Amino acid sequence: MMEPDHLDVWGLGDKGMHPHVDVEMENRPYEQIYKAGFSGHTRRRMSPSRGYLAHVRREFTQYMQPARRVILKSVYSLANTEWIYKRFRPVVVVLLRNPYSVCHSIHRKWPDARLKPLASQGGLPSRLLGPHRELLEAAAKPYEILASRLGAYHKVALEAAGRHPEWVVVRHEDLCRDPLRAYEKLIGDIGLDWNESVAGYIRDTNKPKTSDEVQHVNRLSSDEIHKWKMLLSEQEIEDVRRFYRPFDMGFYSEIL
Template identity: 25%
Template structure:
């Protein structure tokens, strides 16, 4: 998929005619709600979001909360200064209207003109505007895929009546992915948000200050990030029984059954065409691991069952033990001993 396609569903680029026909014919289109797919970054949220966006009547919107890689300002005219911005009713003034427009698939022409300033890019603005207008007139809903919106999920769900899917990833898999990509995180962004620190991250305040003040080993930084996110995930799971929580490993082991269940719980229409797309993106003919660049189409096409255990090849035995010791107080809520040693056993289906 071209990198400048920030919001379109995969069906637009794989088989547009077939999905368009289903969109027109789908009687449920006006009844279902917008969807938020979130969780930690590197947890498979893009795969989950893209496969769910195959449903008739959904339009995929990619990471509007991103600081560096957000879609055009026509798609979302909100500006976020911090990674993992924490939006609540107290500070929503700068974000409410642009996010509402995105959720309603109302294209911001003034914002689009700020992004596409030259004659050469006019066609891109028209493509985005036309796509949003077409989907809005058909009654489509937005599917916002955004791990960076994780700490704002309650605000999004409450203010825009969104259904929420939270993706959980094994801590060793998360850390191994961060290690492979050599991704550093600006820890001061947490400290710059007093409400976030007070309401969500206060048990880790000393650790965050320490990591923000000096560079630590990348593995330890990734461990801390996993703990921050999944500590809050435990709170979300206790408070929001209407949200859907799914482990990446359970979807990966049996994608067809897993996505059928997700479609059912979201009130989406599952079809033979959608099953074929899921098989294409998760089947055994795909590689279990890849060095394809982040954001490319190739990186989504994995042997999902094999991908579950990639972390065992990326991490040393001592690194795995180090991760396990550091996260176990939190990871025990999601993963058993078997998930570190043998084939994982589903524990989150409900």
């Protein structure tokens, strides 16, 4: 299922790229959207829109038969994972990817838009801004802003994971390095069944990409680990390193 908290749910207001809802705070529209997702109802693909919630709710609630097992994936919920967990008690997997690849991916998609410095975003907890406010305010270039935002939100998500040892934390690079072994472990950790159908799908898609279409999922996973080195300039790499490293909790210390 596509992200129920996709960027266009919130528009371009002060919620920013990764909206934050305090864990003790009620947010009925956001809760309704996730409730529909976790109930197992599917929806039509959401068309691009800058509308706030009416359009999203209309698109999201095109009900079909409920699913037996629901997996929701979102790249926008880093700051809201604990809020989601408290209300719906899902099995949580925090999937990290190295900051160089993530920053490049965002900048490639939105080279000029949505690069609002994190320090100017409304509704953020003091624990996020306090220790790093000077660094966050100093971020000016695109990769500085992206790296500082990502670092801050990775820290929020990982601090929450530390409070919930039942959550599973995994790195994208570890899945790429040995996909069959790593996915078998991950699937077991979250209580799903590993079988030959799953293994076959991984083998069948672990091959070079032959199309730029979004729906084309083939990737040679080993190439994904260090691809960022060929995509970023030395200056961009340094910008990411300087503005992400202060937030790192040891998951990427070998490349920072």
